[in-house]
Amino acid sequence: MDLKEFRSFRERMNERILEAGNLDIKRFFALDSRVYEDGALPTRTKELLGLVASLVLRCDDCITYHILRCVEEGVSDDEFLETFSVGLIVGGSIVIPHLRRAVATLDEVRAAAAGDQAIGAGQV
Amino acid sequence: MDLKEFRSFRERMNERILEAGNLDIKRFFALDSRVYEDGALPTRTKELLGLVASLVLRCDDCITYHILRCVEEGVSDDEFLETFSVGLIVGGSIVIPHLRRAVATLDEVRAAAAGDQAIGAGQV
Amino acid sequence: MDLKEFRSFRERMNERILEAGNLDIKRFFALDSRVYEDGALPTRTKELLGLVASLVLRCDDCITYHILRCVEEGVSDDEFLETFSVGLIVGGSIVIPHLRRAVATLDEVRAAAAGDQAIGAGQV
Amino acid sequence: MDLKEFRSFRERMNERILEAGNLDIKRFFALDSRVYEDGALPTRTKELLGLVASLVLRCDDCITYHILRCVEEGVSDDEFLETFSVGLIVGGSIVIPHLRRAVATLDEVRAAAAGDQAIGAGQV
Amino acid sequence: MDLKEFRSFRERMNERILEAGNLDIKRFFALDSRVYEDGALPTRTKELLGLVASLVLRCDDCITYHILRCVEEGVSDDEFLETFSVGLIVGGSIVIPHLRRAVATLDEVRAAAAGDQAIGAGQV
Amino acid sequence: MDLKEFRSFRERMNERILEAGNLDIKRFFALDSRVYEDGALPTRTKELLGLVASLVLRCDDCITYHILRCVEEGVSDDEFLETFSVGLIVGGSIVIPHLRRAVATLDEVRAAAAGDQAIGAGQV
Numbered sequence: 001m002d003l004k005e006f007r008s009f010r011e012r013m014n015e016r017i018l019e020a021g022n023l024d025i026k027r028f029f030a031l032d033s034r035v036y037e038d039g040a041l042p043t044r045t046k047e048l049l050g051l052v053a054s055l056v057l058r059c060d061d062c063i064t065y066h067i068l069r070c071v072e073e074g075v076s077d078d079e080f081l082e083t084f085s086v087g088l089i090v091g092g093s094i095v096i097p098h099l100r101r102a103v104a105t106l107d108e109v110r111a112a113a114a115g116d117q118a119i120g121a122g123q124v
Numbered sequence: 125m126d127l128k129e130f131r132s133f134r135e136r137m138n139e140r141i142l143e144a145g146n147l148d149i150k151r152f153f154a155l156d157s158r159v160y161e162d163g164a165l166p167t168r169t170k171e172l173l174g175l176v177a178s179l180v181l182r183c184d185d186c187i188t189y190h191i192l193r194c195v196e197e198g199v200s201d202d203e204f205l206e207t208f209s210v211g212l213i214v215g216g217s218i219v220i221p222h223l224r225r226a227v228a229t230l231d232e233v234r235a236a237a238a239g240d241q242a243i244g245a246g247q248v
Numbered sequence: 249m250d251l252k253e254f255r256s257f258r259e260r261m262n263e264r265i266l267e268a269g270n271l272d273i274k275r276f277f278a279l280d281s282r283v284y285e286d287g288a289l290p291t292r293t294k295e296l297l298g299l300v301a302s303l304v305l306r307c308d309d310c311i312t313y314h315i316l317r318c319v320e321e322g323v324s325d326d327e328f329l330e331t332f333s334v335g336l337i338v339g340g341s342i343v344i345p346h347l348r349r350a351v352a353t354l355d356e357v358r359a360a361a362a363g364d365q366a367i368g369a370g371q372v
Numbered sequence: 373m374d375l376k377e378f379r380s381f382r383e384r385m386n387e388r389i390l391e392a393g394n395l396d397i398k399r400f401f402a403l404d405s406r407v408y409e410d411g412a413l414p415t416r417t418k419e420l421l422g423l424v425a426s427l428v429l430r431c432d433d434c435i436t437y438h439i440l441r442c443v444e445e446g447v448s449d450d451e452f453l454e455t456f457s458v459g460l461i462v463g464g465s466i467v468i469p470h471l472r473r474a475v476a477t478l479d480e481v482r483a484a485a486a487g488d489q490a491i492g493a494g495q496v
Numbered sequence: 497m498d499l500k501e502f503r504s505f506r507e508r509m510n511e512r513i514l515e516a517g518n519l520d521i522k523r524f525f526a527l528d529s530r531v532y533e534d535g536a537l538p539t540r541t542k543e544l545l546g547l548v549a550s551l552v553l554r555c556d557d558c559i560t561y562h563i564l565r566c567v568e569e570g571v572s573d574d575e576f577l578e579t580f581s582v583g584l585i586v587g588g589s590i591v592i593p594h595l596r597r598a599v600a601t602l603d604e605v606r607a608a609a610a611g612d613q614a615i616g617a618g619q620v
Numbered sequence: 621m622d623l624k625e626f627r628s629f630r631e632r633m634n635e636r637i638l639e640a641g642n643l644d645i646k647r648f649f650a651l652d653s654r655v656y657e658d659g660a661l662p663t664r665t666k667e668l669l670g671l672v673a674s675l676v677l678r679c680d681d682c683i684t685y686h687i688l689r690c691v692e693e694g695v696s697d698d699e700f701l702e703t704f705s706v707g708l709i710v711g712g713s714i715v716i717p718h719l720r721r722a723v724a725t726l727d728e729v730r731a732a733a734a735g736d737q738a739i740g741a742g743q744v
Binding site for chain 6: 554578584589593595
Binding site for chain 3: 532
C-alpha cells in the first residue's frame with residue numbers, strides 16, 4: 001500500500017511536471033532514464049550504483065525506486081545486503097534509519113511478488 | 125490541510141522554541157527573518173535564493189515555506205519552474221522527489237488561493 | 249505514540265537486519281553501540297556529540313534516538329538547548345525544521361516520563 | 373593566477389571530458405549551460421541562484437565559476453554580499469570558510485578587471 | 497606553517513568580510529562566537545560539539561579551528577580520538593580523509609606547543 | 621607525483637591513526653577494507669559502488685582511492701565514464717569539479733601504468 005501510494009504519487013507528479021512545459025526539466029528527466037540503460041556496464045550494475053548513491057545521499061524515495069528496479073533486474077537478497085553494507089560503511093550510522101526503511105521496502109516488494117506468484121499459480 | 129498542519133506545527137513550535145529562553149537560538153531566528161528583507165536585492169529575489177538553496181539541500185519544510193513566501197511575492201509559475209530547473213541541474217536526480225512535493229505544494233497553494241478568490245468574489 | 253512507533257519499528261527492523269546474516273552490517277551495528285561507551289569522555293558527553301552530529305546531518309530518527317539516550321543520561325533542558333544552538337549555528341536555517349521536531353520529541357519524552365513518575369508515585 | 377589556473381584546468385578538462393565520448397555526460401554539460409539562459413527569469417537572477425546553491429553545497433569551484441559569471445552580469449558588491457548572507461544563514465557556519473574564499477575570489481576578479489580597465493585606458 | 501597560513505588567511509578575510517558592511521553577516525559572525533561561550537555546558541564541551549559537527553560535515557577549516565580551540569581548552573589526545581571515533585562512525589568512511597588531516601593538524605599543533613615550551617623553558 | 625603524495629600521506633597517516641590506540645577507529649578501518657571483499661557481489665562491482673558513492677558525496681581522496689582500486693580490478697575507460705555519468709546525473713552539476721579531477725586522476729594513473737609497462741618491456 002505504501003508502495004502503491006509511492007508509485008501513484010510518483011507517476012502522477014512526474015506526468016504533472018513533464019506537462020508543465022519546462023524544457024530543461026524534461027531533458028533532465030529523459031537523461032535520468034537513459035543513464036541506467038545497458039552500455040559498457042549492464043543496467044543491473046547501474047541500478048546497484050543508483051541504489052548505493054541514493055543510500056549514501058539518504059534519499060528514501062530514490063532508494064525505494066532503485067530497489068524496485070533492482071528486483072526487476074533479478075538482484076538477490078545477498079547482493080542487496082552487500083550493496084547496503086557498502087552504503088553503510090561509506091555513509092556511516094546516519095544511513096541506518098534509511099537502511100531500516102530500505103529493508104522493510106525490500107521485504108514488502110518480495111512479499112508482493114510472492115503473493116502475485118501465488119495468485120499466478122492459482123490462475124493456471 | 126497538509127499546508128494547514130505545516131503552518132500550525134511551524135507556528136506552535138517556533139513559539140515554543142522562542143519561549144524556551146535560549147538567547148542564541150532567538151538571535152538566529154531573528155537573523156533568519158532579517159536576511160530576506162529588501163536591500164540591494166529585493167525580497168522577491170531573496171526568496172527565490174532561499175527556495176533554490178532549500179531545494180538543493182533537500183529540505184521539504186524549507187521548500188514549502190519559501191514557496192508560500194514566493195507566492196506572496198507574486199512569483200509566476202514559469203519563474204517557479206525555472207528556479208526548480210536550476211535546483212534540479214545543480215543538485216541532481218536526488219532532488220526529484222523534493223521537486224515532486226514542491227510542485228504538489230505549489231498546486232495546493234494556487235488552488236487554495238483560487239478558492240479564496242472565488243469566495244472573495246462571492247462575498248461582494 | 250509516535251515515539252512508541254519509532255521504537256517498535258526501530259527494534260523490529262534492527263532485529264530483522266541483524267538476522268539477515270551480513271557480517272559487515274552486524275559488525276557496524278556493534279561498533280555503533282561501542283563508540284558511545286564510557287572512555288576518556290563519559291557516555292553523557294558522547295551522546296551529546298551524537299546528538300549534535302545528527303542535528304547538523306539532519307537525520308530525524310538519529311536525533312530522536314540520541315534525545316532518548318541523553319534523557320537517560322540526565323541531560324537538562326538548558327543543556328539540550330545549548331546543544332541545539334551549536335547545531336543550529338553550525339548547520340544553518342535548514343536545521344530549523346529538525347529543531348522543531350527535536351523540541352517536540354523532547355517535550356513528548358519529558359511528558360511521558362512525568363506520566364510514568366505520577367503512575368509510579370500512585371503505585372506506592 | 374589562481375583564477376588563471378582555475379580557468380585553464382576547467383577548460384582543458386571540460387574539453388577532455390566532452391571528447392571522451394560519453395553521450396549522457398555531454399548532454400548533462402549542455403543542459404548545465406542552457407539552464408542559466410534568459411527565460412521567465414533573466415540570466416542575472418539565475419546566476420545568483422547558481423551562486424547561492426553552490427555556496428550552501430560548499431563547492432568552491434562552482435562558487436568561483438558563478439562569481440565570474442555574476443561579475444559579467446554586472447552584479448554589484450552589495451548584491452554579492454546579500455547573496456552571501458542568504459547562503460550563510462541557510463547553510464550555517466560551515467559555509468564561512470567558503471565565504472572567505474568567495475570574497476577573496478571576488479576581490480581578485482575586481483582587481484583584475486580594474487587592472488584591465490587601467491590598461492585599456494592607457495591604450496587610448 | 498600550514499597552520500600559520502590558515503590563521504593569517506582566516507584573520508585577514510574575517511576582517512575584510514566584517515568591514516564590508518553587511519549587517520546580517522556581521523551578526524552571524526558575532527553569534528558564531530557567542531554560541532561556544534560557557535553556559536549550562538562549558539566551552540570545552542561546546543568546542544567538542546563544534547569539532548564533531550565539523551567532522552561529519554567534512555569541513556577541514558572548521559575542523560582545524562575547533563582543534564586549535566580544543567587544545568586551548570586542554571582536551572587530551574584520548575578525548576580527541578574518542579571525538580574523532582564518534583564522528584567517524586556517524587559520518588562513515590568518507591570522513592577518513594578529513595580524519596587523516598585532523599590528526600596531522602593535531603600533531604602539528606602539539607609539536608608547535610612543545611617547541612614553544614622548550615623555547616619558554618630555555619628563556620628562563 | 622600528486623598521486624605519490626596522496627599515497628604516501630595516506631599510508632603514513634593511516635599508520636599513525638592505527639597506532640594511536642583507539643580500538644573503535646581500528647575496527648572501523650578493518651571493516652572499511654572487508655566490505656569491498658568478494659562476496660555475492662565481486663570486488664570489482666563493489667569498488668564501482670565505492671566510486672559512485674564517493675563521487676556523489678564529493679570526496680576527492682575517496683574518488684582517487686577507488687579509481688586506483690578499480691584500475692587494479694581492470695575497469696575499462698568506458699565503464700569508468702558510465703559510472704561517472706551515473707554519479708553526475710544523481711549528484712548534479714556540483715559533481716562536475718570532482719569529475720574533472722577524477723578524469724585527470726584516471727589519466728595520470730593510466731599514463732603511469734603505460735610508463736611502467738614501457739619500462740617493463742624495456743627490461744626484458
